[in-house]
Structures are given as C-alpha cells and as structure tokens.
Amino acid sequence: MSNTADAIRSADAHSAHNYHPLPVVVASAQGAWMTDVEGRRYLDMLAGYSALNFGHGNRRLIDAARAQLERVTLTSRAFHHDRFADFCTELAALCGKEMVLPMNTGAEAVETAVKTARKWGYEVKDVPDGHAKIVVAADNFHGRTTTIVSFSTDHDARDHFGPYTPGFEIVPYGDLTALSHAVTENTVAVLLEPIQGEAGVLVPPAGYLQGVRDLTRERNVLFLADEIQSGLGRTGRTFALEHEGVVPDMYILGKALGGGVVPVSAVVADRDVLGVFRPGEHGSTFGGNPLACAVALEVIAMLRSGEYQQRAAELGDHLHHELNLLVGGGAVTAVRGRGLWAGVDIDPSRGTGREISEKLMGLGVLVKDTHGSTIRIAPPLVISKEDLDWGLDRLRSVLSA
Structure with a gap:
C-alpha cells in the first residue's frame, strides 16, 4: 500500500x-x-x-536464518534433521534441565504444559483419570486458545467462547495462602507468570515465588513457569525467576526464542516430567523445524554471553x-x-x-x-x-x- x-x-x-x-x-x-x-x-x-x-x-539472527534457508527449512518430525539435537541440547543446558519439547507459538507451549502436567499427574502422581486440577492466577495471560481462555479472568478474552474446559482453579495472584488452600490431592500443577505482563507488568510480593516453589515441592505438585514474556533476558536475568533464586519444574518459553524472525516455543523440564510422552501422543508439523532451530540456537548463543x-x-x-x-x-x-x-x-x-x-x-x-x-x-x-x-x-x- x-x-x-x-x-x-x-x-x-x-x-x-x-x-x-x-x-x-x-x-x-x-x-x-x-x-x-x-x-x-x-x-x-x-x-x-x-x-x-x-x-x-539483528544481523546474527538474520545471517543464521539466511544460511539455513539455503539448506533445509522443514522436514516435519517424521524425520531427524541436523539442527534438532543441538537445539534441544543447548536449550536444555540454558535452562538447567534435561529435555525439550519444541512447538511454535506461546499458546501452543502453554497447551503442551497443560497436557504434560495432566499426563504426569495420572501416570506418576496417580491422580484418578479425568480428575486432574491445575491452579492458576487471576489476571493471567497465557494465550487465547479455547482451553487457555477457560481459565482467564479477562472478559474480552473469555466471554462467548464457551463451553469452557474444566480442570482449573483460579486464585489471586501473589496470595500464597489462597494458593495453599486451592491445592488438593488431585492438583497436578501450579501455572504462573513470574511477572504478569498483560495485566500491567505486575511483580508479585517478595518471597511469593519462593513460597510457590516450596509449596509445590511439599505437595508433590509441578511448578510451571510461563516465562514467554518475562524470560530470555527481558528482566535483567535469563529468567525472571532468577531474581528470587527459584527453579521451576518446567519453563514455558516463546517469543524471544525465535528472535523476532520465526515463531519458536518450547517447554523445558527434566526427564521425570517430559518423559511421560510416547510417540503419537503430542506433536506439531512445524515444531522444532530446521529454520526455527537454527535461529533459536543463535538466540541461545547470544544469551550465553550475558x-x-x-x-x-x-x-x-x-x-x-x-x-x-x-x-x-x-x-x-x-x-x-x-x-x-x-x-x-x-x-x-x-x-x-x-x-x-x-x-x-x-x-x-x-x-x-x-x-x-x-x-x-x-x-x-x-x-x-x-x-x-x-x-x-x-x-x-x-x-x-
């Protein structure tokens, strides 16, 4: 135009x-x-x-993308490609975890985290099938898929998109007492943003995130950290949770992981969590594609410099x-x-x-x-x-x- x-x-x-x-x-x-x-x-x-x-x-990212464009951009996960293992290895190391499950968008990564937590709850924690609960915070923003808006308190994002997906408990952000009361024997995860971006860049009270980590560990519940906006350098640390010395069970990453060049997202956790998946149970045609891996590898290298x-x-x-x-x-x-x-x-x-x-x-x-x-x-x-x-x-x- x-x-x-x-x-x-x-x-x-x-x-x-x-x-x-x-x-x-x-x-x-x-x-x-x-x-x-x-x-x-x-x-x-x-x-x-x-x-x-x-x-x-960014010249480093554009050069990485251009070089990969000349080689191969997509294989689907039906085949291995020569950038995938390096991407998973390097991202796992950056996060201090063992395994990576790559997707494309942030919302896909959150959906993947929800599926992972539920499957872990049924197969590892032994929650009765169909009864898993995930505790989330009011004023959250984790995406706009049907499942995610089911636990949103934003009327613009939620209204008139029902019926809604069950299995979520909403508590006030920053309220550790309310969180503790919401966690039951069927709770499989607590899903939080370390800083709530869409809500207005809300930083929780000092000690809250450490309290969440302690509570989830005591109750055998996964702590899922949505660092899609807050992670990868934005807050002055690689991850926002580092400001309180907290390490979650799972990092949910996106946005900057693709360097503004291609959509790249991932969930990163240890083998006892992500190891619940078997072939055919979850996937994405474009998730972990060669172009995405090449760009994300350069992002990881840039972050490693500090x-x-x-x-x-x-x-x-x-x-x-x-x-x-x-x-x-x-x-x-x-x-x-x-x-x-x-x-x-x-x-x-x-x-x-x-x-x-x-x-x-x-x-x-x-x-x-x-x-x-x-x-x-x-x-x-x-x-x-x-x-x-x-x-x-x-x-x-x-x-x-």
Whole structure:
C-alpha cells in the first residue's frame, strides 16, 4: 500500500477485527527503530511484546536464518534433521534441565504444559483419570486458545467462547495462602507468570515465588513457569525467576526464542516430567523445524554471553529511576516492572492508556496500552541509552501537556 490511510482501510475491510492496532503502518525496521510506509521513523518501545528482545533485523539472527534457508527449512518430525539435537541440547543446558519439547507459538507451549502436567499427574502422581486440577492466577495471560481462555479472568478474552474446559482453579495472584488452600490431592500443577505482563507488568510480593516453589515441592505438585514474556533476558536475568533464586519444574518459553524472525516455543523440564510422552501422543508439523532451530540456537548463543541480560539490568535501572520520578506529579500513579520492562499507570485526568499511546505515536514513540489506564514499555534490549532517553523525554512531554 502506498500510504497509511489506504493500508489501514484495506486491512479494516479484509481482516478480522481481533486487534485494535495504533494507526501506523510499518514498512521496515532496524534495531530499535521502525519506519512507516511514508518514511516516518518511530522508536519501538514495545518490541513485539518481548518477541524482539534482540532488536529488528539483528544481523546474527538474520545471517543464521539466511544460511539455513539455503539448506533445509522443514522436514516435519517424521524425520531427524541436523539442527534438532543441538537445539534441544543447548536449550536444555540454558535452562538447567534435561529435555525439550519444541512447538511454535506461546499458546501452543502453554497447551503442551497443560497436557504434560495432566499426563504426569495420572501416570506418576496417580491422580484418578479425568480428575486432574491445575491452579492458576487471576489476571493471567497465557494465550487465547479455547482451553487457555477457560481459565482467564479477562472478559474480552473469555466471554462467548464457551463451553469452557474444566480442570482449573483460579486464585489471586501473589496470595500464597489462597494458593495453599486451592491445592488438593488431585492438583497436578501450579501455572504462573513470574511477572504478569498483560495485566500491567505486575511483580508479585517478595518471597511469593519462593513460597510457590516450596509449596509445590511439599505437595508433590509441578511448578510451571510461563516465562514467554518475562524470560530470555527481558528482566535483567535469563529468567525472571532468577531474581528470587527459584527453579521451576518446567519453563514455558516463546517469543524471544525465535528472535523476532520465526515463531519458536518450547517447554523445558527434566526427564521425570517430559518423559511421560510416547510417540503419537503430542506433536506439531512445524515444531522444532530446521529454520526455527537454527535461529533459536543463535538466540541461545547470544544469551550465553550475558551481554543482553546485563544491558537489560543496567538500562532497566535507568528506565525505572526516570519513570519513578514521574509518580506523584499528577500524571503517573504507579510504575511497576523489572529490567527493561515497565507498566506505567496513567492518571485518568491525563487520558486513557490508548490516548497516551496515540499521542506518543505522534511524537515518534510506539508503546501499547493495556487495561485502560496502563501503558507498557518494553524496548528491544539493544536500545541505546540515548534512544531510551529520547523516548522518555517524549513521554514526559506528553504527560506534561
């Protein structure tokens, strides 16, 4: 499309309205910057909800993809290919686990985690067949498949998509007492985000995640950690759980694992958990394909350097220092988050999160609202301090107008 209006008009006419994007039409991108169809540049402060942790067009990732494109892109799991074993070995090592089950999207990985936990419950814990329960947190966001929205408390995601899948118990996020009361002899897993992203980048109370780990271990229940948004460098550590020294039974990964190049997801656990699967019981035509493995292997190599975690920690400290200076000035009521990830609550007198996002877009900064009054800030980890400050200056300008 030649211009913004034509492109948006065509999209509105021919695509389902399951998203409400900002009125910008991106044509190219590099690093932390995107350019629209009319040549205007924007600082990307969302990074594809953490799928673009390593920036747009990262040369290492593009080169890895290009080299694999010339060789083989898909075999299906009907055959072995020469990138699969390395991918599984390296990702398992990064997580400190023994086995990997690769899929494509984050929602597929969560569905895989649910199936794994139930099968483990029946075959290892000896829960009566059909009675397995998984405890989840209110305000969660784990995806939008039918099973996942069955345990969502977000009305937009859940309403009118029933009948819903049973087997889930919802408790308040951060409430260890409620969690303890919800766990019964038929509970097979607790599924949590270490930081709730869609809910507004909610960080749980100190000690909560360690308490979850202790409780699940005591009650013979799996701890499934959805690190799809929070993991792979975003919070200043490889995994957000590391901030409390917690290791779950299973990591659920996605988004940044594909480097913003291809969709890659996986669940990673030890053999006593993932070993419950036998051939034919679960799979994916594209899961673990050669192209995905090649890109993800480069992502893992980049994370092993520690460079990106360190950048997220250092720039994250700066980001949160600057954002917290805005609290109490009449425009911002609260700031939450860790590393290069923040939820900023806007005083309703200054506008909705959507209105603030649109005003920032007008000044060349792209963020996205959530839950009405909150904007999320999550730039690529490759952003420079100068560009980050440039974006923060424009946020201050919008909030003071």
